[in-house]
Amino acid sequence: MQEFFCKDKTTVNYEKYTCPYGCSDGACIEEKPISSCIESDNGPEDYYKYGTILVNRTNYKISQGSSGDVKLVVSSPTTASLTINGESKQVQPGNNYVFGELNIYVSKINYVAVANSTTNSIIININFKSEDKCGYGNDDQISSNANQLSEKGCGPGEGNSQERTFICPNGCSNGACINQTIITTCTDSDNGLNYYVKGKTLTKTNGIEKINEDNCGVYIDNINHPNMLSEWYCTDKNTAYHYEYECSNGCSNGACIKEPYCTDSDNGKKFYELGTVCTNERCINDTCGSPYDNSNKSSEEYLTEYYCENNQAGYRVATCGSGCNNGVCTKTVPVQNYGVCQDLINQLANPEDTEIYGQNYESDGYGREENGTIQINDKEYNYRGYSGFWNSRTNNDNNAEQEYGSIWLNLMVVDNRDVDLSNWIKQRTDYNICKEESYWDYETNKENVIYICSWSYDKTANPYGNSYNDNSAEIFWVDKNVLVTAHVYSGKQLSETQILQLSQKRINEVIDDLKDNSAKYKEFSISYLNRNFLDQAIKKCPSTLSLPLINGTNETCKTYWECKIEPAVCPEYGYQKRICVDYGGCSKQPIEEQIYCSPGICSGCYVPRWISYDSGNKNNIMDNICIPYGTRIEQPTGNIQKELVENTDRDQLPVGEDHNYKLEIISENEAKLSLYGTNENYSYTLIPGEKIDIKIPDYGPEMESFVLYTNNITYSNESGAKNYVDVTLYSKQWVNKYEQMGAYCNYDGIVQRQKTVDSQGNWAKCQNNYECESNVCSSGECIEVTKMIQNAKGYKSTFVKIFCKLAHVFSIENYNQCVSDRLGIQTPTPIPSSGGSGGGSSGVA
Known part of the structure; x- marks a missing residue:
């Protein structure tokens, strides 16, 4: 090395x-630490022989900082502070x-100019000697148990090194x-080296028992390793070790x-496979x-389907259409092989989850079948129907951006x-559009x-609020004698930013419509989630329909709708008119x-379009109309009374079967009717001119x-x-029945209860x-006309007639009704002509 x-x-x-141990990255490689341990007896299981151990470690490196019971602070190239088991000393090379039983030789101090750098360290040699002892503990704290050996x-x-007792x-x-x-036995509860099961060993030596349990955390060089397991087992000498x-995945x-x-033998949510x-x-x-219901019905109708997801087990409760x-x-077996769209x-008939282009479509698992009739050009045809439901959501961690779609498919x-x-x-x-x-x-x-056919909500009156962008449609196609209809729904939950952008866009659209309410192109979009599912359905059941022709030609056409809503702002009477015109050449x-709407401007009082006592219903408080000041209306008080209502309805029951009934016609003089109850079915014979009392x-x-x-039975073999069977029910x-009260729209835009006498019989104050409640205000008081007339005795009839004549000068009908109301006289009701069909109320003979 060049230094x-x-x-x-x-x-x-x-x-x-010349580096004795090699050179790397511009520095000599430090000498590798060498450790050795020598024992004089036969190891930690030789309890009947005194022994010692001698441990030597050279070139052992301790880095600056704290680790377990060891702490090092290097202050200079020649001085460091070393603490072991609470004992501190200043050390030099x-x-x-x-330090206790440890003999330490400091061979080198590595120092960087920054005193607290973690690269500071010392290189030491360690040796210590330890011996077997009777008792247990440090030399100055030996256990008094004379039978205990520290080996x-x-x-x-x-x-x-290690120590066993x-x-x-x-x-x-x-x-x-x-x-x-010595007679020794050993048993292990987890049968040996079983790292994933907590066990314990039980040793018996001449009747003396000792238990050792598997435990997490092993100390090596005074440092705890929490992911290491101390696994106890029995040796071939019947001793515990x-x-x-x-x-690798932690210890607990x-x-x-x-x-x-997680493994799943049927590879997913397979309702028809165990x-x-x-x-x-x-x-x-x-x-x-179902885990939610322990009833017999639950076990017959529902399936708890277990599956794996992200190495975790999950389950789904599905409804089984055929049990x-x-x-x-x-599995539901179709009535026959139709040879088309099979x-x-x-x-x-047997719906289950399916995956298309990596996207999962979840089924409710309930296959629906029914018999029915369809009417085409005033002629009825029998059919066998099948339907199923699927929904899907995009796999997106950002819930505000998650898209969803659902499809109800009928065939x-x-x-x-x-x-x-x-x-x-x-x-x-x-x-339809x-x-x-x-x-x-x-x-x-x-x-x-x-x-x-578009179902899309008017964006200015979205029932789900501004947090959703929704779209709905109904789709039809035909393959020979098979009719397929699909009801699709899709949407996306919007983020706060998108909501603000959409709100601004709608404001601009309203302003533009107020300037010029021109028609706009009508979209017929289908989300990609639903379109992918429809593509697969069309492949299984292709359409035999053709595009329409322009009148008088062989040229095909497509509709191109433009629509407008008038008036642009919801008027006080609570509805608008949507006008759509086809500019596509299909004539x-x-x-x-x-379109029902809630008025944007109201010179009067807002009242729910559908009046009921349930004011907490969002449809009641969101769907309003506007009534002028001074308008009288009836409002529910909230008190409910039971009332017996008699109804008479005439209807034609077609041949067929659904979830409620089954009707079979034998001849013109006899038919069989079955009504399906929850736990039992009820059968009746229908004969023209006879009645049956149904008690279910x-x-x-x-x-x-x-x-x-039964009025009559219409039957033909053609x-x-x-x-059908013509019946009267x-x-x-x-x-x-909700109790009603009289109310009116006050000048402040609040609906008030109409006034009457107080508890002392005093007439209420009024201006209009x-x-x-009597609709008569005179001299600032509500005149209780009915009560006044009842107290008038001798001149009652004359007064009433004069009063009613003054109140209804030009209407004989209103005058008669006034007299009837005030005197309690019941006006005669015309008797309905015989032979009428249904509609009214009547008693049962």
Whole structure:
């Protein structure tokens, strides 16, 4: 090595030096420390022989700072302060020092100009001698237990020493147990070197027991190593010994911590496959039932599906449409193989989680099936329906940016294979704001036409507030005799910055609309989350629809909607008109629709559009209309009364089955009706001209009576015929009725209760008629007309007629009603003509 230095503080000089241990990075390599331990007996298990150990360590380096019971402070190239086990001394190179049993020779001090630098250190040689002793402890604090031996030995590791205690069964003398016949046994609770299970050894020597437990933390050179395990085990000599083991994942409660792992035999959320999830702690199987409900119904309908995520076990409760058995959902077998869209039908009949382009779509696991009828051009067709639900969220740690989507997919297979379902599409889209869109499938080299009908919320009245940006749509397509409908919903939770930007954008849009309320292009966007799922569905069930043609030509067209809302600001009567016009050449008729809104300006009082007592309902307090000052209205008081309500409804029950009932027509004179209860089904025979009294406990105590009368049965064997049962339903039901009070809009914009007499019978003060419950304010008081007339006795009738005539000079109808109200005379009600169908209330004969 060439060592450069300053000579006489003016010139640079150097010397060549041969490094005995090599040179690296411009410095000689320090001599490596050497450690040794020599014992005179046969090690720490030779209790019946006195022995000593001699430990030597050379070139041992101690760095500046504190570590365990050792502390070093280097103050100069020739002086340092060394503290061991609380004993401190000033040390210098070339000198020997004694710290308890330790003999220390300081060979070198490494010093950097900064006194507190962590690179400062000393190089020392250590040697000490220790001997076996009867008793236990330091020389000046030997235990009084004469049978206890402190046995010294080497290990673990090269140059290290250890100390073990042993109870001598026949006593201890001169550093060794008194030798007699010894019977020793040893047992280990974790069966040897089992680092991941806490164990203990039990040794018995001539009846004397000793227990050693596995423990974390091993001291080496007075430094605690918390991740090291002292593992006790039994040797082949029936003695207990311990081994120090480094735990790679840490040590806790006397055992190494296992690396977290999780395995799933069915590889995910597979509702129709039994799986077992195993972790460090346990293994558990997919199980029928829900952990939230121990009822029998729960075990029949729900599946607890276990899965792995980030090496942790999780579970999900899924609803099994056809029940659960032995830890798997029972698969629903479609009625038949339809030969069209079969893959999509199977997916809907047995829905489960699926992954598309790395994005997970979570199913509710509930496959829905039903029979029903669909009406096309005044003709009914029977169908078998399947439906399923999926939702998805982007994997984003920033929740404010997380996008989400959901899709409800419905598929109907019409029995008549020759049905033209494009007519149903036309019926559905002609009077709605819908747009054609085409997908090109490069695998099949085919164009797929679908229809998108927008549900998107008016951005000025988003029911979820400004924190969300939401979009909804309904989608249709057809494959021969299969109709597919999809209801999609998507959105993104906005950050605070995005909310501010969106608010500013809406303000600018409102200002622009006030200047010129012109029509704007109507978007029909579908989020990529939902679009990816729809792409897969269309591949399984391609569309056979074609784009519409321009009238009188063979040229295709697409609608191009532009819409406007009038008036631009919500008026006081609480609704606006949306007007949409197609400029795409498909000659669609303009569409007008009414949109409810909450008035932006009100010269009067805001009142909920749908008045009810539940003022805490956000729909009630957010959806308002404006009424003028002085308007009288009725408001609920909050008091609820039970009232028996009689209803009569006439309806046509179609042939088919859903979750509530099943109807089968035998002939024109007989039909079979099954009603599904929660735990039991109820069957009835329907015959024209006869009535049946239906009593089902599931309807609850509020239903006083329920009678079904069969008017007639329409039945035909012809394909596509409309078969149904014409019935009249009579019911008596107890319902909650809110007590009402008279109220009015006061000049201050607050709805006030109308005034009447106080508890002493005094008339209330007023300025206007509408302030009074009687609607008569005279001389600053509310006139209680009804009470006044009741007290008028002899001239009651005449006064009332004069009063009503003055109040209603030009209206005979209002005059008669006034007389009836004030005198309590009931005016006759016209009797309804016979043969009417449904609608009104009537009793049951």
